[in-house]
Amino acid sequence: MIKIALMGHGVVGSGVAELLEDKSRELEHKAGETLSCAKILDLRDFPDTPYADRFTKDFNEIVSDSAIQIVVEAMGGLHPAYEFVKACLEKGKSVVTSNKELVAEKGSELLRLAKEKNVNFFFEASVGGGIPIIRPMHLCLAANQIDEIYGILNGTTNFILTKMIKEQMTFQDALLLAQKLGYAEKDPSADVDGVDACRKICILASLAFGRQIYPREVYTEGISKITLEDVEYAKNAGYAIKLIGQAKRLSKDKCCVLVSPAFVPIDNQLSGIDDVFNGVLIKGDAAGEVLFYGKGAGKLPTASAVVADIVHIAKSSHTSLSLTWEDSNADSVADISTYENAFYYRLRGSISPKKAEELWGPLTFLSRKGQPADEIAFLTGCMLQARAAAIEQKLGGQTEILGKIRLLA
Amino acid sequence: MIKIALMGHGVVGSGVAELLEDKSRELEHKAGETLSCAKILDLRDFPDTPYADRFTKDFNEIVSDSAIQIVVEAMGGLHPAYEFVKACLEKGKSVVTSNKELVAEKGSELLRLAKEKNVNFFFEASVGGGIPIIRPMHLCLAANQIDEIYGILNGTTNFILTKMIKEQMTFQDALLLAQKLGYAEKDPSADVDGVDACRKICILASLAFGRQIYPREVYTEGISKITLEDVEYAKNAGYAIKLIGQAKRLSKDKCCVLVSPAFVPIDNQLSGIDDVFNGVLIKGDAAGEVLFYGKGAGKLPTASAVVADIVHIAKSSHTSLSLTWEDSNADSVADISTYENAFYYRLRGSISPKKAEELWGPLTFLSRKGQPADEIAFLTGCMLQARAAAIEQKLGGQTEILGKIRLLA
Numbered sequence: 001m002i003k004i005a006l007m008g009h010g011v012v013g014s015g016v017a018e019l020l021e022d023k024s025r026e027l028e029h030k031a032g033e034t035l036s037c038a039k040i041l042d043l044r045d046f047p048d049t050p051y052a053d054r055f056t057k058d059f060n061e062i063v064s065d066s067a068i069q070i071v072v073e074a075m076g077g078l079h080p081a082y083e084f085v086k087a088c089l090e091k092g093k094s095v096v097t098s099n100k101e102l103v104a105e106k107g108s109e110l111l112r113l114a115k116e117k118n119v120n121f122f123f124e125a126s127v128g129g130g131i132p133i134i135r136p137m138h139l140c141l142a143a144n145q146i147d148e149i150y151g152i153l154n155g156t157t158n159f160i161l162t163k164m165i166k167e168q169m170t171f172q173d174a175l176l177l178a179q180k181l182g183y184a185e186k187d188p189s190a191d192v193d194g195v196d197a198c199r200k201i202c203i204l205a206s207l208a209f210g211r212q213i214y215p216r217e218v219y220t221e222g223i224s225k226i227t228l229e230d231v232e233y234a235k236n237a238g239y240a241i242k243l244i245g246q247a248k249r250l251s252k253d254k255c256c257v258l259v260s261p262a263f264v265p266i267d268n269q270l271s272g273i274d275d276v277f278n279g280v281l282i283k284g285d286a287a288g289e290v291l292f293y294g295k296g297a298g299k300l301p302t303a304s305a306v307v308a309d310i311v312h313i314a315k316s317s318h319t320s321l322s323l324t325w326e327d328s329n330a331d332s333v334a335d336i337s338t339y340e341n342a343f344y345y346r347l348r349g350s351i352s353p354k355k356a357e358e359l360w361g362p363l364t365f366l367s368r369k370g371q372p373a374d375e376i377a378f379l380t381g382c383m384l385q386a387r388a389a390a391i392e393q394k395l396g397g398q399t400e401i402l403g404k405i406r407l408l409a
Numbered sequence: 410m411i412k413i414a415l416m417g418h419g420v421v422g423s424g425v426a427e428l429l430e431d432k433s434r435e436l437e438h439k440a441g442e443t444l445s446c447a448k449i450l451d452l453r454d455f456p457d458t459p460y461a462d463r464f465t466k467d468f469n470e471i472v473s474d475s476a477i478q479i480v481v482e483a484m485g486g487l488h489p490a491y492e493f494v495k496a497c498l499e500k501g502k503s504v505v506t507s508n509k510e511l512v513a514e515k516g517s518e519l520l521r522l523a524k525e526k527n528v529n530f531f532f533e534a535s536v537g538g539g540i541p542i543i544r545p546m547h548l549c550l551a552a553n554q555i556d557e558i559y560g561i562l563n564g565t566t567n568f569i570l571t572k573m574i575k576e577q578m579t580f581q582d583a584l585l586l587a588q589k590l591g592y593a594e595k596d597p598s599a600d601v602d603g604v605d606a607c608r609k610i611c612i613l614a615s616l617a618f619g620r621q622i623y624p625r626e627v628y629t630e631g632i633s634k635i636t637l638e639d640v641e642y643a644k645n646a647g648y649a650i651k652l653i654g655q656a657k658r659l660s661k662d663k664c665c666v667l668v669s670p671a672f673v674p675i676d677n678q679l680s681g682i683d684d685v686f687n688g689v690l691i692k693g694d695a696a697g698e699v700l701f702y703g704k705g706a707g708k709l710p711t712a713s714a715v716v717a718d719i720v721h722i723a724k725s726s727h728t729s730l731s732l733t734w735e736d737s738n739a740d741s742v743a744d745i746s747t748y749e750n751a752f753y754y755r756l757r758g759s760i761s762p763k764k765a766e767e768l769w770g771p772l773t774f775l776s777r778k779g780q781p782a783d784e785i786a787f788l789t790g791c792m793l794q795a796r797a798a799a800i801e802q803k804l805g806g807q808t809e810i811l812g813k814i815r816l817l818a
Contacts, residue, residue, distance in 0.1 A: 019552050019695060029549050124549060130696030132541070139548075140533060140541030142439050143428050143716035239752030269702060272681050286428060286713035287703060288541030293678060294699035304695035307552035316725060 001034040002314050005062040007084060008075035010043040010056075012098045012125065015303025016072055017051060020310075024350050027307065031314035038068060063087050073097040079133055082106050089113045089121060098125035098302055098311040104199040108212040111324045120316075122309035127153065127200045128278050128323060130301025131294035135312075137207055137282060138323045144209035144284025148245040150272050150408070151280030153200040155296045156184045156191035157243040161261075162274040165232050165240055171226060184277055185296075193222035194243060194259040201245030204280070205257050209249060212328040213257055219336040221260035230403045233366040233377045239263040240271040244408060252394040256334050263344055263379075270408075337386035342407040346377040349399035353378075359391050379407065410443040414471040416493055417484035418451040419466075421507045421534065424712025426460060429719075436716065440723035447477060472496050480721055491515050498530060502712050503689040505718040507534035507711055513608040517621040520733045527724075531718035536562065536609045537687050539710025540703035544721075546616055546691060547732045553693025555617035559817070560689030561682050562609040564705045565593045565600035566632050566651040566652040566707055570670075570807030573640050574649055580635060592685055601650060602631035603668040613689070614666050618658060621737040623664055628745040629670040639755060639812045640761045642775040642786045648672040649680040653817060665743050671817040672753055672788075679817075746795035751816040752805040757787040758808030762787075768800050788816065 004020065006013050019113050020037045021029065026057065028034050039062050040046075040055050062068060062086070071088045073095060075081045081102050089110060102110075114121035122132045137146065152158050154177055163174035165308040175192065178184035190196050198220045223243050234241050244262040249255050255369045264271040269291050273279040279295030283289050295301045344366075347356070354375055357363050363378040371377075380388070392401065415422050415427070417566060429436065429446045437443050441540050448463050448471050449455075471477060472493075480497045482504060484490045490511050494504050498519060506512065511519075512532045523530035533543045546555065561567050572583035584601065589591035599605050607629045614622040619757055632652050643650050653671040658664050673680040678700050682688040687705030704710045753775075756765070766772050773786040780786075789797070801810065 019444060023552060026554070027552065130693070131699050132545035135549050136541035136545050138546050139721055140714065140717050141712040142720040143436065145435070269681065274676065284539070284713065286709040286716075288707070288710055290540050290701070290703035292699070292701060295697045298697070300695040301697055304552040304693065305549065307695075308549045311551040312548055 001036050002031070002070060003036055003038040003068045004070045004072065004310060005039040005041065005068045006037060006063070006072045006074065007041040007059075007062065008073065008074070009040055009044070009046060010074065011299045012302045012306065013040070013042070013072070013074035014189060015299040016074065016306045017049070019300070019303050019307045021050065021120055027311060031311045033314050035310060035314060039065070049145070059084055063091055068093060070094045070096065072306055072310070072314055073099055073102070074306065075099070078102060078105055085110060086113065088129050089117055089119060090120055091116050094120040094122070094313045095304050096122045096313070098123070098306055100126040100196070100199040100203060104202040104215050107203065107206055108325050108327045111169060116322055120313050122313065124204070124309050125302045125305035127203050128280060128292065128294065130297045130304050131278060131280070131292050131296060132305075133204070133280055133292050134207065136292065137204070141282065141284050141290070144286045145283055146249070146282060148248045148283040149201070149204050149208055149272070149280065150244055152242055152270055152278050153245045153274035153280065153296065154191055154197040154243060155278055156188065157197070158273065158278070159183050159276045160225070161223060161241055161243065162227060164226065165235065166274070168228060170228060171224060194220040197243060197245045198259045201247055201257060201259060205247035205322070206254060206325045207323065208247060209332065211326045211332050213247070213255070214328060215258070217333040219258045219260070223261050225403070226405070227403060228262055229368065230344070230405060232368045233344070233346065234263055236368055237364070237366050237379065238266050240266060241405060242270060244270070250334055253329075253332060254334050255332055256339050258336065258339065260406055262406045264408045268408065309399050337384065337389070339385045340382050341385060341409050342382045343380045343388055344377065344403065344405045344407065345380065345401065346375065346403035347399050348372070348375050348402050351376065351395065351399040359394060375402070377403070382409065410445055411440070411479060412445055412447040412477045413479045413719060414448040414450065414474070414479065415446060415481045415483065416450040416468075416471065417482065418449055418453070418455060419483065419485070420447070420708045421482070421711045421715065422483035423452070424634070426458070426707040426716050427485065428709070428712050428716045430459065436720060440720045442723050444719060444723060448474070455554065461661060461717070468493055472500055477502060479503045479505065479722055481715055482508055482511070483715065484508065484791040485510070487511060487514055493697070494519060498526055498528060501526050501528055502744035503529040503531070503532045503722045504808070505715050505722070507715055508610060509535040509608040513624050516612065516615055517734050517736045524733055529722050529724065532612070533599040533718050534711045536612050536704045536706060537689060537701065537703065539713050540687060540689070540705060541618065541714075542613070542689055542701050545701065546613070547800070550691065550693050550696060550699070553695045555658070555691060555693055557657045558613050558617055558689065559600045559653055559679070561687050562649055562654045562689065562705065563600055563606040564685035565654060566606070566685055567682065567687070568592050570632060570635070570650055570652065573635065573637060573684070574644065577637055579637060580633060589755065601633050603629040606654045607668045609695045610666060610668060614656035615663060615734045616732065617656060617767055618664050618741065620735045620741050622656070622664070622742060623737060626742040628667045628669070629733070632670050635814070636812065638777065639753070639814060641777045642721055642753070642755065643672055645777060646773070646775050646788065647675050649675060650814060651679060653679070659743055663743050664740060664741055665748050667745065669815055671815045673817045677817065695787055702804065718756050746793065746798070748794045749791050750794060750798055750818050751791045752789045753786065753812065753814045753816065754789065754810065755784065755812035756808050757781070757784050757811050759783070760785065760804065760808040768803060784811070786812070791818070
């Protein structure tokens with residue numbers, strides 16, 4: 001029998017408790033041992049759960065119990081999750097987490113510690129909820145150099161953008177609907193501003209490039225400035241606007257990582273990924289492009305990824321299968337000004353198409369129904385971000401930039 | 410150092426040799442040990458390869474060499490692949506194969522043998538080439554009951570259908586082009602008749618339902634009867650015709666498994682999977698729908714899946730991680746006559762729409778440009794295959810069935 005402790009009994013934690021209980025027979029068959037949830041740490045009381053007797057408010061009851069072999073961290077946030085996880089690994093317990101902030105900020109340290117202690121630190125649930133991504137990248141694509149990753153990593157923003165594209169809802173209305181349906185938090189900034197997507201692309205990039213990439217190193221732009229006008233110009237030109245997390249290998253030691261809305265061509269697989277679904281495209285030098293798609297959040301999908309990590313640890317008994325990546329060298333993420341992209345611009349003012357082409361070079365002009373006489377919209381050619389910024393400086397005060405969105409490169 | 414032997418130096422085998430050679434440093438880092446290709450079995454001569462010295466024509470040199478821990482079988486076909494793999498497992502060697510026929514016909518036996526000998530029998534490359542599917546299903550979806558799998562499992566037929574749909578090429582012309590490009594064999598029947606897709610859905614179904622499903626138990630229909638008229642009717646009604654392999658859990662002991670062309674709604678993720686790409690959708694009771702997409706064939710993608718299996722075995726040293734499934738009970742696949750589906754029909758003759766509705770019930774009639782006066786096409790409601798067959802018997806001699814295709818259910 002393998003004794004498991006859960007830390008955090010919120011959405012994910014309670015889902016894990018449920019799956020361990022409801023599927024105990026099947027899981028025993030797959031893991032080769034009984035998986036028993038022995039302790040649940042939460043400061044709140046849950047008198048009505050069938051396992052009310054197992055709750056504790058004292059972390060020491062978990063970390064000091066040498067019979068507990070696997071600890072699930074589903075508390076979220078950096079503190080005290082980090083301290084608790086570290087203490088558990090130090091005591092020789094394997095840890096499974098769904099906490100993307102923890103992995104994005106402390107991954108290399110915790111992975112190294114797990115390796116030292118010959119235990120596992122797994123986090124399949126931290127990216128893509130129930131979609132298998134981390135383990136396939138780590139195990140199944142082991143013979144590949146991963147050159148590029150890009151994906152729709154946040155279901156909330158994808159839901160909002162889908163409503164804007166398919167039902168001409170404004171950003172505000174779509175956000176309200178997402179909140180009503182429980183897809184968005186009351187304070188939606190972590191989703192809407194791209195913070196959540198940023199943590200996820202950091203985890204995938206760290207895994208792909210073998211070195212910790214911190215969220216603070218990554219240029220991150222949210223979706224709150226996207227308007228229905230932008231959506232319509234995009235649609236008329238054969239694109240869908242999606243919030244894309246992207247990581248590209250530039251050289252052996254340098255990569256480009258960013259999160260921003262992007263014009264995605266409709267013949268790209270990602271353009272058809274709608275609502276709360278996520279999709280991640282991984283380009284390997286041998287396997288080519290591989291895409292993983294599914295529900296990126298939700299109680300049971302995410303909990304099922306946590307439980308799969310538990311089963312994997314149970315099956316492999318005392319072999320440390322943990323992946324590793326190195327510390328950041330504080331220099332692996334290239335500066336955003338050096339990235340190349342084509343751009344969509346929407347301008348209002350006195351600028352003429354001819355004048356715009358003098359500034360940006362040859363352009364593809366876009367149109368929409370009811371387009372005002374003083375509005376132009378166009379796609380530029382590929383250029384350095386720094387050059388695009390320099391051109392914007394040359395616009396006179398009579399011209400306002402109403403929209404600027406990258407094209408997926 | 411882990412010594413590896415390759416059996417078969419065709420497309421996949423030579424790709425494996427290449428990857429082991431070219432990526433030796435990265436693979437050593439990932440596996441924790443040097444992976445060395447010690448022997449290559451092939452009846453042909455390859456004097457110009459950099460590892461010409463390692464070739465042998467004698468299987469005994471592999472099976473009797475106790476230093477060889479992992480054997481890759483990339484010969485294809487059932488014999489002597491089966492005998493060779495069995496002998497290697499019996500000698501306590503782990504085996505990695507890309508041979509779908511072998512796994513579809515002999516999976517349960519070889520898995521049981523591997524388990525007995527505490528070694529691994531892995532076959533990630535047997536389905537979906539370089540796309541991770543087997544391991545994600547087995548490991549990452551371990552907390553799920555898999556209720557349904559359906560997918561585009563054969564790149565050659567998907568290429569042909571894509572050419573028919575997007576470029577109005579006839580089946581014959583598209584097949585010729587596929588042969589010219591090396592996507593189809595000179596004798597294309599294994600692809601075109603659905604045999605290859607059938608082996609793959611059998612492997613996935615065996616893994617999902619825990620019991621060997623044999624190709625001979627599975628109703629299999631190819632794409633050679635699909636015409637441009639069918640493609641046009643489908644497109645006008647919002648469908649793309651795809652060759653779909655499908656497996657559904659009907660009850661604890663019963664499943665439905667089939668391979669056939671199907672009308673796939675254009676808002677289904679599979680409808681956008683074109684050319685030689687594969688896509689597999691897996692429905693779990695916790696994770697919901699998860700889709701895996703990528704190149705389903707090709708030298709390096711397939712070889713990279715084989716090498717990933719090798720790395721996994723090397724990492725896990727002596728722990729047997731092999732999945733298992735049980736023998737067939739010869740009764741787990743339900744009879745095709747009991748499956749329910751809606752159908753597309755295209756009829757020529759004296760039958761009127763009114764008469765057709767008398768026979769099939771309420772219908773959705775389809776149209777195409779240049780539709781002859783004596784041709785009707787329609788979609789039926791959902792019905793038992795047996796009922797559809799019975800209705801067809803009632804058609805008089807004046808009405809000919811020109812096309813009949815399932816709707817994806």
